[in-house]
Amino acid sequence: MPPLTGQRYPECSVPTRLPEESRVRDTLNAVIAEALQAAIADGRLPLPEAPAVAVERPRDPSHGDWATNIALVSAKAAGMPPRQVAEIVAAELRERLAEVADAVEIAGPGFINIRLRRGVLADVVSRVRAEGDAHGAGERTGSRVQVEFVSANPVGPMHVGHGRWAALGDSIARILEHAGDDVQREFYVNDAGVQMDIFAASVSARYLELTGREVEFPEDGYRGAYITEIAREILADEGESWADATADAREAHFKEKAYAQVLAHLQHVLHGMGVDFDVWFSERTLHASGDRGAPSAIERGIERLREAGHVFEHEGAVWFRSTAFGDDKDRVLKKADGSYTYFAADVAYHADKYDRGFDLVIDIWGADHHGYVKRMESAVAALGHPGKLEVIIGQLVNLFRNGEVVRMSKRTGEMVTFEDLLDEVGADAARYFFLRRSTDQPLDFDIGLAKQRSADNPVYYVQYAHARICSILRKASGADTADESVDVAAVASRIAADEAALALLGSEPGTLAGEAELGLLRKLAEFPEIVAVAARQRAPHKLTTYAEDLASAFHQFYTHCQVVVDDPQLRSARLALADASRLVLARALGLLGVSAPQRM
RNA sequence: GCGCCCGUAGCUCAGUUGGAUAGAGCGGGAGACUUCUAAUCUCUAGGUCGGGGGUUCGAAUCCCUCCGGGCGUGCCA
Structure with a gap:
C-alpha cells in the first residue's frame, strides 16, 4: 500500500505568466489595432478611441483564415455604415499585411476576411515538427494547481460514474500541465466515519456465515458479492479463529484488512486505466490527535474559523456561519454528541491543501454533492483563500447495452462496476467516451458502441x-x-x-x-x-x-x-x-x- | 417552495467573447477499393435552437417569464 498521509509535495517555483495564445492571432490583433490607430489619427475614422480588437476564425472556410467584426462594432460610434468603416480598415490592412495575406476582403454586413498566403499556412508543419513536445504548450505559469478527484469511499468497487470522474480529472490535469501549470493529482480517502463501521460489520457477518454460523446481516450493510469475497480471503488467510473473538475485536481487525484490500483494488483499477495519483490523503490523519494530546487537524481547522470570527454555538452544537459568505444556511461542524461532521473534516482537509501552497484547488465531485459546493466555498473564503477553490460537478453516467438501460440496484449490490466496464470495452474506449461529452452533461454510455471496432466508433x-x-x-x-x-x-x-x-x-x-x-x-x-x-x-x-x-x-x-x-x-x-x-x-x-x- | 445543471436534426451531441447560410457523428438514400490499411472517402435528405417577450446593427448564446427533465436542499457520509 502506498503512503496514506497528507504528504507534502516538492516546492515548485517558476515565473508567473499566462499561457500564450496563438502567435498569428496576436500578430493580427496588433496589426489591426495599428491600422485603426492610423485611420483615426488622420481623421478618416471619426472615433474617440480605438475599439478592442479580436480576430476570430470564421466557421466557414470560404470566409478565409481569419476575420474581424471590428467594422460592425465601431460603425455606430463612427456614424458610418459598417461596410464603409470596413473599406477604410481593409485598405490599411492590405498594405500592412501584404507580406502574409493573399487577400483582405469585405463580406456580409461588414466583416473583414483575411486570407493568408499558403506559405504562412504551411509554416505550421515546420513549427509542429520543430517544437516536438512543446507544441501547443503554454509557458510555465508557476501556478501550483491541485486536482482532487474520484475520492471514492474505500468500502467497495468504483461505479461507472467514478470512472468518468477519473478520466475527467486526469485529463484536466494533463491539459493544465500542458498549458503550463504545475499540477498535483490527489485522492481523498474517506477512511473515517460510520460507513467504515458498516463495511466492517458487513464483512464480519459474511465471515460468520462462511464458518457456518447463523447471523443476522446488518440492515444497512453492504450486500455486494465483493463483501463475501473479502470475507472468504480473510477466512483463507487467518482461519476461523475470529469467529470466537468479540464482535468489536473482530470488526476492528476486519475493517483494516478489508480497507487495505479495497484500497489496493482501487489503485489497481485506476492504474490500469492510466490514472495515477501523486497523493492519497487519508481522512483519518485529520482526526488523529497530535503528539502529547495536541489538537487534531479538525480541531485546528475549527479554531481557525473561530479566530476569523465565523463560529458560534447553538443548541449544543458548534456552527460555521456560512451564510456570511452567501450560503443558504449555517452549517454544523461539531454535533451536539461531540462528534464532528464530514464537513468539519473537509474544512480541515482544505485548510491543509492551502497550507501546502496551492494557488488553486480544483475538486471534482459527483452531481449528488452539488448542494455541498456553496458551504465549501464559504469555508475556503473564511480560511482566507477566497476564489481559490473551484468545484467541478461531474454528471452521472447512464449505461446502455443495445439501446436498453442497464439497471442497477444499490440495495442488492447488483451493479456493473467500473472495473467490469473496463474489462469489457478497454481503457482507451472508456476514457474517450467519458471525455466526449461536456462535463455538466449527463452521459449515455453505450457499451455495445464502445466495443465496436468499426467506423461508428x-x-x-x-x-x-x-x-x-x-x-x-x-x-x-x-x-x-x-x-x-x-x-x-x-x-x-x-x-x-x-x-x-x-x-x-x-x-x-x-x-x-x-x-x-x-x-x-x-x-x-x-x-x-x-x-x-x-x-x-x-x-x-x-x-x-x-x-x-x-x-x-x-x-x-x-x-x-x-x-x-x-x-x-x-x-x-x-x-x-x-x-x-x-x-x-x-x-x-x-x-x-x-x-x-x-x-x- | 428555493438553489444548481440541462432542453439544438429521427438518435447521441458540438457550437469559444453575442456574428455571416446553426454544425458533426450515427441512422435513412445514392456512390467510390488494381493504390500508403475501405476501421476510409464522396454526394444527398433532415431544424420554429422547448414556448413567449426583451436588449441590439446582429441572439442557440445575454435579461425576464412560462413549460419540460435531472440533481440537490441532514447535527448523513
Missing part, C-alpha cells in the same frame, strides 16, 4: 488516422508497411521539407487534393488555441471534438493525396504534413489519456 476513427500515418512512414522508409520493427519516429526525423517544398502544399486550390491539403493545414494550426481553451474551460471534450475533426481532415487528405509519390519535393512536403498530423494527433490523444497506436 469515434475512438477508433481517431486512432486509425494515427495508425495510417505510421503506415505511410513505414512505407516511405522503404520497409514493408506492416513491418513493426520500423522506428516510425526515426523515419520521421529523416524527412526534410524546405520552404520551397512546403509551398507546394495547397498549391492547387479548387482541386480535391489542394483543398484536402489546405484543410489539413488549417486544422493543424488550430491546435494550440484548442489546448488553451480546453485548459481555461477545464473542458477535455474540446479535445475529443478537435481530434475527430483533425482525423477527418487527415482521412480526406489521405483519400485525395498520394503521399509517397515520385516527385521528391512533393513527396517530402506531404510526408512532413503527414508527420505533423501524426504528432498533433498523438498529442491530442495523449492529453485525453488515450493511446496512439502505430498499427491497428
Whole structure:
C-alpha cells in the first residue's frame, strides 16, 4: 500500500505568466489595432478611441483564415455604415499585411476576411515538427494547481460514474500541465466515519456465515458479492479463529484488512486505466490527535474559523456561519454528541491543501454533492483563500447495452462496476467516451458502441488516422508497411521539407487534393488555441471534438493525396504534413489519456 | 417552495467573447477499393435552437417569464 498521509509535495517555483495564445492571432490583433490607430489619427475614422480588437476564425472556410467584426462594432460610434468603416480598415490592412495575406476582403454586413498566403499556412508543419513536445504548450505559469478527484469511499468497487470522474480529472490535469501549470493529482480517502463501521460489520457477518454460523446481516450493510469475497480471503488467510473473538475485536481487525484490500483494488483499477495519483490523503490523519494530546487537524481547522470570527454555538452544537459568505444556511461542524461532521473534516482537509501552497484547488465531485459546493466555498473564503477553490460537478453516467438501460440496484449490490466496464470495452474506449461529452452533461454510455471496432466508433476513427500515418512512414522508409520493427519516429526525423517544398502544399486550390491539403493545414494550426481553451474551460471534450475533426481532415487528405509519390519535393512536403498530423494527433490523444497506436 | 445543471436534426451531441447560410457523428438514400490499411472517402435528405417577450446593427448564446427533465436542499457520509 502506498503512503496514506497528507504528504507534502516538492516546492515548485517558476515565473508567473499566462499561457500564450496563438502567435498569428496576436500578430493580427496588433496589426489591426495599428491600422485603426492610423485611420483615426488622420481623421478618416471619426472615433474617440480605438475599439478592442479580436480576430476570430470564421466557421466557414470560404470566409478565409481569419476575420474581424471590428467594422460592425465601431460603425455606430463612427456614424458610418459598417461596410464603409470596413473599406477604410481593409485598405490599411492590405498594405500592412501584404507580406502574409493573399487577400483582405469585405463580406456580409461588414466583416473583414483575411486570407493568408499558403506559405504562412504551411509554416505550421515546420513549427509542429520543430517544437516536438512543446507544441501547443503554454509557458510555465508557476501556478501550483491541485486536482482532487474520484475520492471514492474505500468500502467497495468504483461505479461507472467514478470512472468518468477519473478520466475527467486526469485529463484536466494533463491539459493544465500542458498549458503550463504545475499540477498535483490527489485522492481523498474517506477512511473515517460510520460507513467504515458498516463495511466492517458487513464483512464480519459474511465471515460468520462462511464458518457456518447463523447471523443476522446488518440492515444497512453492504450486500455486494465483493463483501463475501473479502470475507472468504480473510477466512483463507487467518482461519476461523475470529469467529470466537468479540464482535468489536473482530470488526476492528476486519475493517483494516478489508480497507487495505479495497484500497489496493482501487489503485489497481485506476492504474490500469492510466490514472495515477501523486497523493492519497487519508481522512483519518485529520482526526488523529497530535503528539502529547495536541489538537487534531479538525480541531485546528475549527479554531481557525473561530479566530476569523465565523463560529458560534447553538443548541449544543458548534456552527460555521456560512451564510456570511452567501450560503443558504449555517452549517454544523461539531454535533451536539461531540462528534464532528464530514464537513468539519473537509474544512480541515482544505485548510491543509492551502497550507501546502496551492494557488488553486480544483475538486471534482459527483452531481449528488452539488448542494455541498456553496458551504465549501464559504469555508475556503473564511480560511482566507477566497476564489481559490473551484468545484467541478461531474454528471452521472447512464449505461446502455443495445439501446436498453442497464439497471442497477444499490440495495442488492447488483451493479456493473467500473472495473467490469473496463474489462469489457478497454481503457482507451472508456476514457474517450467519458471525455466526449461536456462535463455538466449527463452521459449515455453505450457499451455495445464502445466495443465496436468499426467506423461508428469515434475512438477508433481517431486512432486509425494515427495508425495510417505510421503506415505511410513505414512505407516511405522503404520497409514493408506492416513491418513493426520500423522506428516510425526515426523515419520521421529523416524527412526534410524546405520552404520551397512546403509551398507546394495547397498549391492547387479548387482541386480535391489542394483543398484536402489546405484543410489539413488549417486544422493543424488550430491546435494550440484548442489546448488553451480546453485548459481555461477545464473542458477535455474540446479535445475529443478537435481530434475527430483533425482525423477527418487527415482521412480526406489521405483519400485525395498520394503521399509517397515520385516527385521528391512533393513527396517530402506531404510526408512532413503527414508527420505533423501524426504528432498533433498523438498529442491530442495523449492529453485525453488515450493511446496512439502505430498499427491497428 | 428555493438553489444548481440541462432542453439544438429521427438518435447521441458540438457550437469559444453575442456574428455571416446553426454544425458533426450515427441512422435513412445514392456512390467510390488494381493504390500508403475501405476501421476510409464522396454526394444527398433532415431544424420554429422547448414556448413567449426583451436588449441590439446582429441572439442557440445575454435579461425576464412560462413549460419540460435531472440533481440537490441532514447535527448523513
